[in-house]
Amino acid sequence: MELYDGRPDNTAGRLPREIRTYDFLDALGIRYQRTDHEPADNMEACNEIDAVLDVVICKNLFLCNRQKTRFYLLMMPGGKKFKTKELSAQIGSARLSFADPEDMLKYLDIEPGAVSIMGLMNDREGAVQLLIDEDVLAGEYLGCHPCVCTSSLKMRTKDVIEKFLPAAGHTYQTVRLTGED
Numbered sequence: 686m687e688l689y690d691g692r693p694d695n696t697a698g699r700l701p702r703e704i705r706t707y708d709f710l711d712a713l714g715i716r717y718q719r720t721d722h723e724p725a726d727n728m729e730a731c732n733e734i735d736a737v738l739d740v741v742i743c744k745n746l747f748l749c750n751r752q753k754t755r756f757y758l759l760m761m762p763g764g765k766k767f768k769t770k771e772l773s774a775q776i777g778s779a780r781l782s783f784a785d786p787e788d789m790l791k792y793l794d795i796e797p798g799a800v801s802i803m804g805l806m807n808d809r810e811g812a813v814q815l816l817i818d819e820d821v822l823a824g825e826y827l828g829c830h831p832c833v834c835t836s837s838l839k840m841r842t843k844d845v846i847e848k849f850l851p852a853a854g855h856t857y858q859t860v861r862l863t864g865e866d
Contacts, residue, residue, distance in 0.1 A: 686720045686733065687737075688718050688719070688737055689718065689720065690716075690717075690718055690719075691711070691716070692704075692707035692711065702807075706806070706831035713844075713852050714848070715845075715848055716840065716841075718838065718839045718840075719831070719836055719837070719838050721836050722836070722837065724834045735763075735828065740826045740827065740828040741762060741824075742828035742830075742837055743829055744760070744761050744765070744767070745759065745800040745801055745802065746759040746767060747759075747789050748772075748782065748783060756784055756792060756814070757815075757816055758802065758805065758813050758814070759818075760818060761818040761820070765862055765863075768864060771862055771863065771864075772862065775861070776858065792808050793808060793832075795807075800830070801829040801830040801831070802829050802849075803830065803831055803838075805850070806849075806852075808853070808855070809854070813855075816858050817858070818862045819861050822859060826839050
């Protein structure tokens with residue numbers, strides 16, 4: 686794996702959702718670094734990607750309430766355990782579960798394995814509420830996928846919060862997850 690500045694020179698064979706991500710970031714003047722890789726399906730592969738980017742890629746969970754009337758994208762450090770009860774209490778939504786892949790595709794234009802904050806640019810109706818763990822916000826950089834699981838990006842957290850989210854029409858709620866019972 687190599688680290689590149691910005692979008693790929695050759696976009697042949699890349700999905701339109703990935704190219705739209707680069708177009709969106711470039712239009713906003715957000716600088717990013719990128720690495721291409723095989724889909725990361727285990728922690729060893731994730732650790733290799735993290736080492737190339739020199740950042741921990743966020744764990745991104747696409748959640749919904751029992752009635753499937755509220756959808757949430759949770760960004761948290763990869764090493765933290767997710768405890769549904771802990772998050773439910775903070776956002777006032779009982780019975781959270783993982784949302785269906787069909788809803789992920791419908792609202793974020795993302796498939797399982799590629800969940801990312803970048804998908805919020807596709808949620809024009811604002812159906813998904815962004816939740817960010819305070820430890821992610823404390824980092825200077827964050828890592829995420831460009832709406833596909835075969836590339837990963839590194840960018841300044843400040844740029845994501847101050848430039849990307851407003852342009853995507855989203856705000857966020859800070860949560861504090863300890864991963865404890």
